[in-house]
Amino acid sequence: MNTPNRIPHAPRTLRVLAKLLSYPDAELRRHLPELRAALHGEGVLSPARCTGLDELIDSLAQADALDAESSYVELFDRGRATSLHLFEHVHGDSRERGPALIDLAQTYEKAGLYLAPEELPDYLPAVLEFVSTQPPQEARAFLAEMAHILSAVFTALQRHQSCYASVLAALLELAGTETQTVELAPDEALDASWEEPQIFGGCSSRGQAKPDQPQPVHIIKKSYVIEGDRA
Numbered sequence: 001m002n003t004p005n006r007i008p009h010a011p012r013t014l015r016v017l018a019k020l021l022s023y024p025d026a027e028l029r030r031h032l033p034e035l036r037a038a039l040h041g042e043g044v045l046s047p048a049r050c051t052g053l054d055e056l057i058d059s060l061a062q063a064d065a066l067d068a069e070s071s072y073v074e075l076f077d078r079g080r081a082t083s084l085h086l087f088e089h090v091h092g093d094s095r096e097r098g099p100a101l102i103d104l105a106q107t108y109e110k111a112g113l114y115l116a117p118e119e120l121p122d123y124l125p126a127v128l129e130f131v132s133t134q135p136p137q138e139a140r141a142f143l144a145e146m147a148h149i150l151s152a153v154f155t156a157l158q159r160h161q162s163c164y165a166s167v168l169a170a171l172l173e174l175a176g177t178e179t180q181t182v183e184l185a186p187d188e189a190l191d192a193s194w195e196e197p198q199i200f201g202g203c204s205s206r207g208q209a210k211p212d213q214p215q216p217v218h219i220i221k222k223s224y225v226i227e228g229d230r231a
Contacts, residue, residue, distance in 0.1 A: 007136040008044035010174055014132035014139070017167050018125040020053070021084060024060050024068045032061050049173055052166030059163050075164065081156035087122040089149045128171075143175035148182075155181040 016039045022028060036057050040050065060068055076084050083089065087097050104121040108114070108130050119126055127146075131139045143150070154168035158181055172179045 007140050007176075008174065009136045010042060010044040010139070011132040012038045012042045013044050013170075013174070014128050017170055018128035018132070020056060020060075020167050021128070021164070022125045024072050026065060029060055029065070029068070032057050045170055045173060049166065049170045052163070053170060056163040056166050075157075075160060075162060079156075082153060082160065084124040084153075085120060085122050086124060086127065086146060086149050089152060140174065140176055143171060144177060147172060147175045147177040150175070151177070151180065151182045154179065 016035045019028060019031070019035055036054065039045070039053060045053070063071075076082050080088055087100050090097075090100070101121055104127075105115060108121060108126075111130065111133055113130055113133065115121060115126060121127070131142050134142060150168050150171050154165055154172065157165035157168060169179045
């Protein structure tokens with residue numbers, strides 16, 4: 001356990017947290033015992049945080065495979081508030097997101113880390129893999145910079161009564177930040193926000209002009225399939 005005022009060196013813990021936030025496929029679930037052992041072996045988190053993470057690991061181990069995977073998709077891929085793509089919370093769909101993604105990818109490359117072609121650099125498990133390579137002080141500073149986003153996702157997961165909230169609580173602890181809920185704007189489903197209007201549906205009540213006026217163009221968001229790193 002850490003001594004007071006000492007910044008912990010937590011590379012294994014950060015990698016475990018990255019894995020626990022990744023898609024719970026068969027390989028990830030097969031390695032849950034090793035992830036638990038690594039988490040407790042490094043011993044940088046408080047007992048309360050470890051208890052919450054143990055509950056998440058137990059729930060993943062005991063859940064039906066299809067249920068675990070579908071629940072993950074429903075939780076993290078259907079709404080903005082729980083999105084694991086950090087820039088979704090900062091830039092949304094604005095044009096600033098593209099340059100921010102490029103800058104973050106270049107930060108990784110300077111550290112000798114390269115993403116797979118299908119991975120986005122703002123995906124939280126990828127961010128944590130990078131943070132795990134940094135010295136303790138830099139790692140804490142990096143986590144502290146995004147603490148407001150982590151708090152927002154933590155709050156959204158708490159509202160869903162999800163065990164995944166324990167991972168965000170652990171990250172906030174490693175950032176040296178108090179774990180607390182924050183006020184959230186009303187959530188909007190990601191699928192709905194990128195939905196294409198019906199061709200023969202007349203005027204919808206969302207974003208459409210009157211029949212005799214120019215209609216706005218709606219663009220369908222491309223789907224990205226992101227594979228987590230192998231445990």
